[in-house]
Amino acid sequence: MAIKLKIYEIKISLNYIKPLIWRRFQVRDDVKLTRLHSILQVMMGWENYHLYVFDFGDFHYTDPDSIERDEWDLGYLDGSNVKLRDVLLPSVGSKCQYRYDFGDNWEHTIVLEKILDPVPGESYPICIGGARACPPEDCGGTSSYAELLRVLADPEDEEYEDMKEWIGPHFDSEKFTPESANTRLLRRVVMKVANDANNG
Numbered sequence: 251m252a253i254k255l256k257i258y259e260i261k262i263s264l265n266y267i268k269p270l271i272w273r274r275f276q277v278r279d280d281v282k283l284t285r286l287h288s289i290l291q292v293m294m295g296w297e298n299y300h301l302y303v304f305d306f307g308d309f310h311y312t313d314p315d316s317i318e319r320d321e322w323d324l325g326y327l328d329g330s331n332v333k334l335r336d337v338l339l340p341s342v343g344s345k346c347q348y349r350y351d352f353g354d355n356w357e358h359t360i361v362l363e364k365i366l367d368p369v370p371g372e373s374y375p376i377c378i379g380g381a382r383a384c385p386p387e388d389c390g391g392t393s394s395y396a397e398l399l400r401v402l403a404d405p406e407d408e409e410y411e412d413m414k415e416w417i418g419p420h421f422d423s424e425k426f427t428p429e430s431a432n433t434r435l436l437r438r439v440v441m442k443v444a445n446d447a448n449n450g
Contacts, residue, residue, distance in 0.1 A: 255280060257374060258334065259364035262290060262348065264384060265357040266392045273431065274379035276366070279340070281375075283311045283329030285439075289375050290348060290358070292434045295384040295426075300351035304329060306337045338362055354391040375439065377431035383423050399423055 256279040264271040273293045277286070283304055291298045303326060304311045311329030338344050342365065348358040368374070385395040401413045402423075 253280075253335075255368055256335070256340070257366040257368050258338070258362055259366060259378075261361045261363055262294070263359050263361075264294070265359055267385075267395065269382060271382040271384055272380055273377055274363070275375050275377045275431075277334070277375040278368070279335035279365075280333045283332050283334065283337070284313050286334055287313070287329075287348075289435070289439055291350075292438050293375075293377050293380070293431045294358075296350060296356075297387050299387055300353070302348065302350045304337075305347040305349065309337065311337070340365060351387075354385075354388065354394075356385070356391070375435060377428040377435065379428055380426050380431065383421070383425050386417055386421060 257276050258279050259274065259276050261272060261274045271294075275289070275293055277289065281289070287302055287304075288298070290296075301316050302312060303316075310324070310326050311332055312326045314328050314330055317326050317328060338346055338360075340362075342362060344362040346360050348360055350356045350358070385398075389395050389398055398413060398417070401407045401409045402417070404410060
């Protein structure tokens with residue numbers, strides 16, 4: 251018997267930064283974890299330069315290439331054939347962790363907020379909310395990012411010009427819209443259309 255397709259409405263938040271950087275999105279429950287990683291990279295605003303892992307309790311999933319390069323034998327599992335619904339309990343409030351860039355160590359919390367029926371003809375994933383830009387790649391982690399924002403807020407700071415040149419003219423820590431995230435998703439992530447609510 252085919253498993254009935256569901257849509258997970260999820261909130262992802264970047265830990266240890268205030269005000270909160272977060273996104274809310276809807277995604278098929280049969281999305282593979284490696285594809286989910288690509289979706290999160292686009293929605294958050296990361297550039298997929300670094301390694302990642304999903305933490306579901308004692309089980310840790312990443313992509314096959316990362317497993318082959320695992321010199322420390324961390325016990326990571328292949329997420330390329332693992333569906334989200336098989337590891338994130340289909341219960342509102344279920345959580346997991348998503349870590350990106352083990353140097354800067356960006357830790358995210360993923361929370362399942364709703365379980366919905368797919369809308370026939372709708373494309374998924376789709377971002378429906380969020381706030382604030384994610385930090386720039388390779389800025390050094392949460393404490394370094396806080397220092398970066400402090401310097402950028404003070405044109406009199408001796409490091410202001412160097413930081414402004416490094417980060418570029420278009421960075422705005424407060425800027426985020428779901429529309430911009432969805433535009434990036436359309437360009438960079440293959441959208442799947444749920445035409446039949448009974449398709450698994």
